[in-house]
Amino acid sequence: YLVIRVITKMIKTKLIRINKFRPEPEKIRYAADIIKRGGLVAFPTETVYGLGANAFDENAIRNVFKAKGRPADNPLIVHIAELKDVHRLAKKPPKIAKLLMERFWPGPLTIVLKKKKIVPDIATGGSNTVAIRMPDNRIAISLIKSVGVPLVAPSANISGKPSPTRAKDVLEDLKGKIELIIDGGKTSIGIESTVIDMTVMPPIILRPGVVTLEAIEKLIGKVKLLSFTVKEEKISISETDSKNFLKSPGLKYKHYAPNAEVIVVEGKAKDVYKKINLLADEALKNNKKVGIISFRKDHKYKNCYTAFAGSNAKVVAKRLFTILREMDKKGIDIIISESLSGKGIGLAVSDRLKRSAGYNIIKV
Numbered sequence: 001y002l003v004i005r006v007i008t009k010m011i012k013t014k015l016i017r018i019n020k021f022r023p024e025p026e027k028i029r030y031a032a033d034i035i036k037r038g039g040l041v042a043f044p045t046e047t048v049y050g051l052g053a054n055a056f057d058e059n060a061i062r063n064v065f066k067a068k069g070r071p072a073d074n075p076l077i078v079h080i081a082e083l084k085d086v087h088r089l090a091k092k093p094p095k096i097a098k099l100l101m102e103r104f105w106p107g108p109l110t111i112v113l114k115k116k117k118i119v120p121d122i123a124t125g126g127s128n129t130v131a132i133r134m135p136d137n138r139i140a141i142s143l144i145k146s147v148g149v150p151l152v153a154p155s156a157n158i159s160g161k162p163s164p165t166r167a168k169d170v171l172e173d174l175k176g177k178i179e180l181i182i183d184g185g186k187t188s189i190g191i192e193s194t195v196i197d198m199t200v201m202p203p204i205i206l207r208p209g210v211v212t213l214e215a216i217e218k219l220i221g222k223v224k225l226l227s228f229t230v231k232e233e234k235i236s237i238s239e240t241d242s243k244n245f246l247k248s249p250g251l252k253y254k255h256y257a258p259n260a261e262v263i264v265v266e267g268k269a270k271d272v273y274k275k276i277n278l279l280a281d282e283a284l285k286n287n288k289k290v291g292i293i294s295f296r297k298d299h300k301y302k303n304c305y306t307a308f309a310g311s312n313a314k315v316v317a318k319r320l321f322t323i324l325r326e327m328d329k330k331g332i333d334i335i336i337s338e339s340l341s342g343k344g345i346g347l348a349v350s351d352r353l354k355r356s357a358g359y360n361i362i363k364v
């Protein structure tokens with residue numbers, strides 16, 4: 001018994017509820033004290049729950065990687081509460097980066113800039129850039145202010161799993177591994193922030209999100225989309241893309257994957273409906289439990305657990321990770337999903353869906 005305790009080093013994980021409109025100061029102080037002492041605290045943001053640690057505490061950052069089972073070369077986002085904090089962390093940002101900050105912060109946009117020495121290499125996976133974001137959530141902002149330093153905060157899930165949008169998702173993944181989880185209710189956006197690299201011209205969107213390519217281009221002109229994020233078939237990366245691809249090391253790892261196998265079917269609605277029925281019948285014959293993700297109310301699938309995820313991308317974003325997690329809990333073996341249009345927020349949702357399928361996409 002003792003040996004097992006030593007190996008797994010279980011920590012008692014506390015859960016406290018904090019009001020997201022008026023965070024109770026004494027509760028925020030309680031959480032902040034844990035981080036000041038080098039501990040880990042999961043907290044809500046507007047996108048997904050983050051696993052917070054002091055961005056200048058190398059030991060705490062090491063524990064973040066350990067708790068998530070995250071590869072050491074996958075850099076973390078540094079979360080700030082005030083605009084002036086950018087200058088503590090990054091070298092002179094370009095003018096267009098400032099425009100983005102003024103327009104979209106606080107909010108779901110992460111900006112990659114050249115880093116200053118003060119940011120520990122371990123936080124940036126050895127990269128000379130740092131990703132910065134100011135979250136739009138009062139609990140997150142009060143916590144950062146109360147600690148008094150920026151916080152690194154990757155999504156608070158086990159590496160490779162769907163990101164957590166509820167405190168209970170965090171508990172499921174990180175119970176026994178972190179000191180505290182702040183329950184601030186379900187997150188309002190549901191998928192992670194847009195990540196844009198502003199250290200190159202034109203800037204490159206490394207991860208699409210609800211701050212859309214269209215909205216960014218309207219403000220600062222042409223940007224590139226890492227073509228990896230829109231690849232529709234099997235992953236094949238051109239030379240230039242593979243260079244960019246390595247810039248965001250997170251991209252090369254398995255992501256958002258439930259235990260079930262996931263297949264995405266793409267094509268005209270009518271053909272997709274037909275194909276999914278065929279695939280489902282086949283799977284059912286093999287005694288598999290089938291789950292279907294649908295974006296159309298008029299598609300009724302028989303003998304399968306069907307989750308209607310919404311017909312509007314913003315609504316789907318809010319529900320997608322919850323649906324994937326719930327299907328795992330139901331013991332579903334295979335998830336077959338319809339596909340959505342790749343414009344605007346649809347691009348971000350499609351990206352998460354296809355990654356969760358490991359790019360297992362059938363075109364009809």
Ligand code: TXA
Pocket residue numbers: 045047048049050051074075076077108110112124127129130131133135153154155156191192193194195206207247248249250251
């Ligand atoms: O919405 C979000 O961004 C959430 C909440 C908690 O803020 N956080 C989040 O963190 O999604 P994480 O660690 O799960 O994803 C961060 C992504 C990864 O794909 C990582 O590779 C990329 O951002 N990233 C971080 N620092 C980077 C850097 N210096 N250069 C390029 N990519 C970077």
Ligand code: MG
Pocket residue numbers: 154155163
């Ligand atoms: Mg993540």
